[in-house]
Amino acid sequence: MKSAATMQSSGRIDDLLxxxxxxxxxxxxxxxxxYILDRRLLPFERKEVFCPTWRECVSAIKNMVTQGGGPLExxxxxxxxxxRTAPGExxxxxxxxxxxxxxNTTMKREIAAVYSGYxxxxxxERLCMEVFNxxxxxxxxxxxxxxxLINDGDGILTRCFPEHTxxxxxxxxxxxxxxxxxxVPETRPYLQGAHLTEPCLREMGIxxxxxxxxxxxxxxxxxxxxxxxxxxxxxxxxxxxxxKTGTLSDAVSALHxxxxxxxxxxxxxxxxxxxxxxxxEGNDVRRIGNVQIASEDATALYPCFxxxxxxxxxxxxxxxxxxxxxxxxxxxx
Amino acid sequence: MKSAATMQSSGRIDDLLxxxxxxxxxxxxxxxxxYILDRRLLPFERKEVFCPTWRECVSAIKNMVTQGGGPLExxxxxxxxxxRTAPGExxxxxxxxxxxxxxNTTMKREIAAVYSGYxxxxxxERLCMEVFNxxxxxxxxxxxxxxxLINDGDGILTRCFPEHTxxxxxxxxxxxxxxxxxxVPETRPYLQGAHLTEPCLREMGIxxxxxxxxxxxxxxxxxxxxxxxxxxxxxxxxxxxxxKTGTLSDAVSALHxxxxxxxxxxxxxxxxxxxxxxxxEGNDVRRIGNVQIASEDATALYPCFxxxxxxxxxxxxxxxxxxxxxxxxxxxx
Numbered sequence: 001m002k003s004a005a006t007m008q009s010s011g012r013i014d015d016l017l018x019x020x021x022x023x024x025x026x027x028x029x030x031x032x033x034x035y036i037l038d039r040r041l042l043p044f045e046r047k048e049v050f051c052p053t054w055r056e057c058v059s060a061i062k063n064m065v066t067q068g069g070g071p072l073e074x075x076x077x078x079x080x081x082x083x084r085t086a087p088g089e090x091x092x093x094x095x096x097x098x099x100x101x102x103x104n105t106t107m108k109r110e111i112a113a114v115y116s117g118y119x120x121x122x123x124x125e126r127l128c129m130e131v132f133n134x135x136x137x138x139x140x141x142x143x144x145x146x147x148x149l150i151n152d153g154d155g156i157l158t159r160c161f162p163e164h165t166x167x168x169x170x171x172x173x174x175x176x177x178x179x180x181x182x183x184v185p186e187t188r189p190y191l192q193g194a195h196l197t198e199p200c201l202r203e204m205g206i207x208x209x210x211x212x213x214x215x216x217x218x219x220x221x222x223x224x225x226x227x228x229x230x231x232x233x234x235x236x237x238x239x240x241x242x243x244k245t246g247t248l249s250d251a252v253s254a255l256h257x258x259x260x261x262x263x264x265x266x267x268x269x270x271x272x273x274x275x276x277x278x279x280x281e282g283n284d285v286r287r288i289g290n291v292q293i294a295s296e297d298a299t300a301l302y303p304c305f306x307x308x309x310x311x312x313x314x315x316x317x318x319x320x321x322x323x324x325x326x327x328x329x330x331x332x333x
Numbered sequence: 334m335k336s337a338a339t340m341q342s343s344g345r346i347d348d349l350l351x352x353x354x355x356x357x358x359x360x361x362x363x364x365x366x367x368y369i370l371d372r373r374l375l376p377f378e379r380k381e382v383f384c385p386t387w388r389e390c391v392s393a394i395k396n397m398v399t400q401g402g403g404p405l406e407x408x409x410x411x412x413x414x415x416x417r418t419a420p421g422e423x424x425x426x427x428x429x430x431x432x433x434x435x436x437n438t439t440m441k442r443e444i445a446a447v448y449s450g451y452x453x454x455x456x457x458e459r460l461c462m463e464v465f466n467x468x469x470x471x472x473x474x475x476x477x478x479x480x481x482l483i484n485d486g487d488g489i490l491t492r493c494f495p496e497h498t499x500x501x502x503x504x505x506x507x508x509x510x511x512x513x514x515x516x517v518p519e520t521r522p523y524l525q526g527a528h529l530t531e532p533c534l535r536e537m538g539i540x541x542x543x544x545x546x547x548x549x550x551x552x553x554x555x556x557x558x559x560x561x562x563x564x565x566x567x568x569x570x571x572x573x574x575x576x577k578t579g580t581l582s583d584a585v586s587a588l589h590x591x592x593x594x595x596x597x598x599x600x601x602x603x604x605x606x607x608x609x610x611x612x613x614e615g616n617d618v619r620r621i622g623n624v625q626i627a628s629e630d631a632t633a634l635y636p637c638f639x640x641x642x643x644x645x646x647x648x649x650x651x652x653x654x655x656x657x658x659x660x661x662x663x664x665x666x
Binding site for chain 1: 376377518519520521522524527528531532535540541542543544545546547548549550551554578579581582583585586588589615618619621622624625626627628630631632633634635636639640642
């Protein structure tokens with residue numbers, strides 16, 4: 001059985017995406033349950049985590065089997081599967097999935113809207129497919145804008161795994177004959193830069209350099225980086241961006257060296273009162289995979305996200321255009 | 334046989350130092366050869382590399398068995414041993430040791446002076462001991478200044494392994510009743526923060542937090558860090574500091590958040606024309622120890638050092654006082 005998403009995707013962006021971002025390789029649903037590509041094992045092993053019910057999907061999302069836009073696709077597939085096999089559990093499933101990663105408010109909002117449409121009599125599978133297709137359109141529109149900000153010869157810094165919008169922006173820039181190179185910080189502790197971003201860009205034939213997390217300023221000072229672009233775990237109309245720890249450090253240096261910083265966000269929220277910064281276990285810092293890199297007795301801190309204040313943000317790229325926020329935010333650019 | 338250094342050290346600073354910085358635990362010389370504590374194995378294993386002659390010392394320094402102030406101590410012990418066993422090779426030994434790490438100009442300068450004193454008829458062992466003792470005095474003086482810049486309640490950021498001067502500054506601050514906490518970035522790719530700095534501070538009873546390399550700005554924004562102090566691989570009277578990659582990123586953020594940055598340097602050079610930035614192998618970025626963290630096909634860049642321009646440097650702490658450089662350098666503070 002094909003993935004629910006694949007059945008209706010337009011295919012327009014699929015040809016440009018690296019393989020792990022195509023719907024069927026993020027998560028797929030079958031009669032038996034939900035399959036999720038385990039991003040934690042990439043690039044060395046390609047293996048799916050099988051979830052018989054939404055309950056295992058909640059655990060998988062909590063355990064970082066997938067991240068970024070992945071949890072939304074998993075949640076939609078979990079809802080489709082639950083509606084087919086245990087419709088009485090739908091409300092409980094939606095609530096538990098919503099809470100599986102506190103910072104992922106996009107997933108929370110979209111599945112709440114799906115459930116609310118269902119309560120008003122909508123067909124739940126159709127409502128889920130509409131979300132899949134709408135996001136494909138968003139990515140296409142946002143990457144058109146991203147591409148327009150890239151110049152021939154640019155050295156672009158990113159951080160963590162910037163997913164569809166950034167990858168498509170680079171792919172389109174390349175298709176338009178722009179020569180670019182991308183600097184990719186490895187992004188400890190989970191190493192999404194080393195494990196996901198660098199292999200994707202290489203697969204796409206884009207010149208890229210893997211660096212450690214503290215090196216971006218080095219290459220900014222040397223004039224080798226002249227554009228900074230990331231995804232956003234959260235963004236706000238006030239101009240605040242919330243993204244993987246390290247983004248603030250890059251953004252402060254970018255402002256100092258006159259390098260514009262753009263974040264991609266489908267829908268910046270109008271209130272920034274609900275910023276919840278997850279702290280994860282110190283073990284994630286003391287270990288790399290199963291390898292101990294520090295003493296068990298070391299006290300380690302791991303705040304997952306940085307809050308990047310508006311003064312550092314040149315613009316938030318949305319499907320409707322570049323959001324430039326309030327006057328305070330525009331002051332520095 | 335005791336270490337040459339230990340025989341004459343004053344003992345004044347030894348009581349305050351963490352164990353791995355005491356002379357006999359850095360490197361020691363015996364009739365058979367030179368022993369070097371292998372810092373690459375710390376904190377999990379305490380093992381010495383044995384070097385029968387100066388030639389193996391050159392390789393050990395190149396292979397990062399020790400770093401920071403370690404190569405100077407190894408070079409002095411290698412010269413002492415060569416003068417006892419193969420005095421005819423002294424000139425060749427000094428030249429090869431000088432070239433073993435291009436950025437370590439302090440070692441280069443000190444052993445050149447020792448050799449020049451020897452050529453003028455000096456006793457080479459006495460000349461070497463004078464260097465050991467002089468550095469102990471330097472560390473004592475510099476850490477008095479470092480201590481004076483620390484306030485009760487301070488959150489202090491460091492980077493890499495800041496060795497004697499920083500450790501002694503913290504020890505003296507603590508002895509004087511100041512409560513401090515230190516934030517220690519793990520410092521990829523060699524993880525000196527996780528392997529050396531954090532265990533030393535913990536051994537000394539100082540509260541410290543291990544973080545990943547991209548997190549300092551996060552804690553600066555939260556107001557938890559209010560002082561930044563590092564060693565300096567090189568420093569110049571123009572106000573330029575050269576130190577482990579990542580120091581620039583921290584220093585840019587420190588300036589932005591109004592946090593003073595001080596670097597320790599025994600003798601800032603008067604000319605910055607000879608800055609040589611080592612690039613090490615991409616393999617060091619693609620691997621952590623023996624663990625592969627990125628594809629072998631990834632192109633990885635590893636510049637060892639950052640150049641920190643004077644605008645970011647509040648002062649360079651030397652044995653003679655805080656060096657504040659030229660007027661351009663003072664402009665921003």
